[in-house]
Amino acid sequence: MVDQYQERRVPLLPLRGVLIFPGAIMHLDVGREKSVKALEEAKQNDQFLFLATQKQTTKEDPTEEDLYRIGTFAKIVQSTKLANGTVRVQVEGLQRASLTGFHDHGDVLVADIQLFEQDGKADTETEALMRTLLSMYDQFSKQSKRASQETLATLKETTAPEQFADLIAANLTLKLSQKQTLLEFIDVKERLQKLIEFLGNEQEVLGLEKKIGQRVKKSMEKTQKEYYLREQMKAIQKELGDREGKTGEIAELKEKIESAEMPEHVYEKAIKELSRYEKMPANAGESSILRNYLDWLIQLPWTKQTEDQLDVKKASKILDEDHYGLEKVKERVLEYLAVRKLTNSMKGPILCLAGPPGVGKTSLARSIARSLNRKFVRMSLGGVRDEAEIRGHRRTYVGAMPGRLIQGMKRAETINPVFLLDEIDKMANDFRGDPASALLEVLDPEQNNTFSDHYLEEAYDLSNVMFITTANNIGTIPGPLLDRMEIISIPGYTELEKKQIARNYLLPKQVKEHGLTKSQLPVKDEALTKIIRHYTREAGVRNLERQLASTCRKAAKMVVMEDRKRVTVTEKLVEEMLGKPRFRYGMAEQEDQIGAATGLAYTAAGGTTLSIEVSAVKGKGKLTLTGKLGDVMKESAQAAFSYIRSRSEELSIATDFNDKTDIHIHVPEGATPKDGPSAGITMATALISALTGRKVKREVGMTGEITLRGRVLPIGGLKEKAMSAHRAGLTTIIIPKENEKDIDDIPASVRDDLTIVLVEHLDQVLKVALNESEDKK
Known part of the structure; x- marks a missing residue:
């Protein structure tokens, strides 16, 4: 008998997914190299070995920590080597045993x-526990097909409690963890009590299975096997109160739909789709599509909104904190707030902030959201050419998703965010549709309360959203779309405004980001002016911020390497930090020129000055235009040329100059495309100067379209052009009479430094722009 041995050292055989009770006989297929070696060692050691179950079946080479401490001391009854190298062994469990030592000898495990x-x-x-257990097992054997009558007969003859308990445990269908629990009960009374608990649960489950089977059988007589199994699963979950699996998922989804506060038509659609999803097999291809669709309906905001902050004074303070100047935009936002406060209801206006890069359009939209206490969502439209980006995909497509508008609303989590449509002038269209046309419905307050997204298939209300768009050039926006927006022009900043912005916003931000303090980096006013004038040339302040960041980096280096406590940025130090000046401040000519006039132009980056040069030499009347001019600008040159021919006598120009003089009109910076009609009077002035020998005044800039009769027509972008003239050092600008209404838009600091001459005809232009001829002096 093995009872006489208290401690032993025997080969160890780890088991995966199985467990052997004492008294049980079981066949095992052994394939692992160490396990096969353990069998060989056991054969040489009276056939004894220790069987311990692994905690994780996936572990190929278990260590001591991977094995349960309590296992079975067993004996090999028979072993056979199979053709594939596996050893089939029959073992008999003898006694419970505890693992006290683990030895890995490389090729074999010993315990x-x-x-x-x-x-x-x-x-x-x-004895009482055994009788109770025997009675329960007798009843269990009558209910279950898995219990054998031979086992029941053996139990009736068994008097030893240890053997009785282990025999029942070996013949119950239990989880491996439950079997291990029984194996670890050393006290036989505790083991018998646990078996009574397990057997009671098994009887209850068998009763429920029978009840469920009867219920399902009545309703499923003519159905397929798959449907039968599915109904059986639902019945089991209902009986057990199991909210896991699809039944629990459906209940959870329905609960979320109820609490999403959807409109009636959307709620009905969601319930209908939920019913379809419930009936659909989990492995069906459309199941995941339906689930994704329901998630979108649930997660979208339908009624949740933030409360507007209607304190106009507080909103004004927030706008002033974030941005300097931009009075028109701020005024428009405050007007909206005032009206909203008085009426308590107003459809969101569609504002379009138009202006060159770097003037703060996007950050201003963010500040508007903050002043209104609304969520902010930004959507970039630059390069968008697919209509599905706006309206979403049909759900029939693989990977279908809602449009970016609906995605933005989901991110906002409210129905009244400030929604920024950035770079609306840079959309395109191709065979995939026209996104600009899709935006027509979005940006129409009369229509966007029933916005249709192809993915949602149900109307979504966008009327509470405050849409703001940005553009560099409104000329590229389609007319119908432009008509839906209120254009607010942000032309650029004056030098005075740039200094204030740099001093109050940009410099403190860069000083903080570079680990400095205000006292460590004082910047003189003249240094700031030099950076603005000689190191930047822009309408906005983006490049100015880069130069200030560069200044902070240089100062940080000085503080660290030279151990300086303070770096004062002076006008002289600016050149040491940033290098030689990149731009010449004041682009006006140094002296009066013949055949060279200064025009004022408007570009996507703001206003600029444009020098137009004309050369007249003897020839055969050839007219040459260079400088990468657009068609409109070439036509302006032709119109100016024709006007001069028609008025050659009054202008003291030879009537046959077009037959004997070659004329070359050139606009410098030939690599940059140029177009537009407003250079008409500038070209005409330069032409007349070249043909008459009269010099053009260097301090004069001009803009205006010319007709064949010499009339000067109005132009756009006067504010930007006036600011560029001021920046270039011009003192007089000539503008069309019809643009008089736009003079008030020019900042007072610029207007006070310029002499503005209003003209209706080219003759008036010539009187101001050209010096008197030498003959008349």
């Missing part, structure tokens, strides 16, 4: 074990 002695006697309490 030190302690055997638990078997008492074999049954007292009165143990």
Whole structure:
């Protein structure tokens, strides 16, 4: 008998997914190299070995921590080597044993074990437990097809409680963890009590299975096997109160739909789709599509909104904190707030902030959201050419998603955010549709309360959204779309405004980001002016911020390497930090020129000055235009040329100059495309100067379209052009009479430094722009 041995050292055989009770005989297929070696060692050691179950079946080479401590001391009854190298072995469990020592010899595992002695006697309490258990197993065997009558007969003849308990445990369908629990109960009474608990649960489950089977059978007589199994699963979950699996998922989805506060038509659609999803097999291709669709309906905001902050004074303070100047935009936002406060209802206006890069259009939209206490969402339209980006994809497509508008609303989590449509002038269209046309419905307050997204298939209300768009050039925006927006022009900043912005916003930000303090980096006013004038040339302040960042980096280096406590940025130090000046401040000519006039132009980056040069030499009347001019600009040159021919006598120009003089009109910076009609009077002035020999005044700039009769027509972008003239050092600008209404838009600081001459005809232009001829002096 093995009872006489208390401690032993035997080969160790780790088991995966199985467990052997004492008294049980089981066949095992052994394939792992160490396990096969353990069998060989056991054969040389009286056929004894220790069987311990692995905690994780996936572990190929288990260590001591991977094995349960309590296992079975067993004996090999028979072993056979199969053709594939696996050893099929029959083992008999003898006793419970505890693993006290683990030895990995490289090719074989060896265990030190302690055997638990078997008492074999049954007292009165143990006898009662055994009778109870025998009665329950008798009833269980009648209910279950898995219990054998041979086992029941053996149990009736078994008097030893240890053998009785292990025999029942071996013949119950239990989880591996439950079997291990029974194996670890050394006290036989505790083991018998746990078996009564497990057997009671098994009987209850068998009763429920029978009840469920009867219920399902009545309703499923003519159905397929798959449907039968699915209904059986639902019935099981209902009986057990199991909210996991699809039943629980459906209940959870329905609960979310109820609490999403959807409009009635959307709610009905969601319930209908949920019903379809419930009936659909989990492995069906459309199942995931339906689930994704329901998630979108649930997660979209339908009624949730933030409360507007209608304190106009507080909103004004916030706007002033974030941005300097931009009075028109701020005024428009405050007007909206005032009206909203008085009426308590107003459809969101569609504002379009138009202006060159770097003037703060996007950050201003963010500040508007903050002043209104609304969520902010930004959507970039630059390069968008697919209509589905706006309206979404049909759900029939693989990977279908809602449009970016609906995605933005989901991110906002409210129905009244400030929604920024950035770079609306840079959309394109191709065979995939026209996104600009799709935006027509979005940006129409009369229509966007029923916005249709192809993915949602249900109307979504966008009327509470405050849409703001930005553009560099409104000329590229389609007319119908432009008509839906209120254009607010942000032309650029004056030098005075740039200084204020740099001093109050940009410099403190860059000083903080570079780990400095205000006291460590004082910047003189003249240094700031030099950076603005000689190191930047822009309408906005983006490049100015880069130069200030560069200044902070240089100062940080000085503080660290030279151990300086303070770096004062002076006008002289600016050149040491940023290098030689990149731009010449004041682009006006140094002296009066013949055949060279200064025009004022408007570009996507703001206003600029444009020098137009004309050369007249003897020839055959050839007219040459260079400088990468657009068609409109070439036509302006032709119109000016024709006007001069028609008025050659009044202008003291030879009437046959067009037959004997070659004329070359050139606009410098030939690599940059140029177009537009407003250079008409500038070309005409330069032509007349070249043909008459009269000099053009260097301090004069001009803009205006010319007709064949010499009339000067109005132009756009006067504010930007006036600011560029001021920046270039011009003192007089000539503008069309019809643009008089736009003079008030020019900042007072610029207007006070310029002499503005209004003209209706080219003759008036010539009187101001040209010096008197030498003959008349």
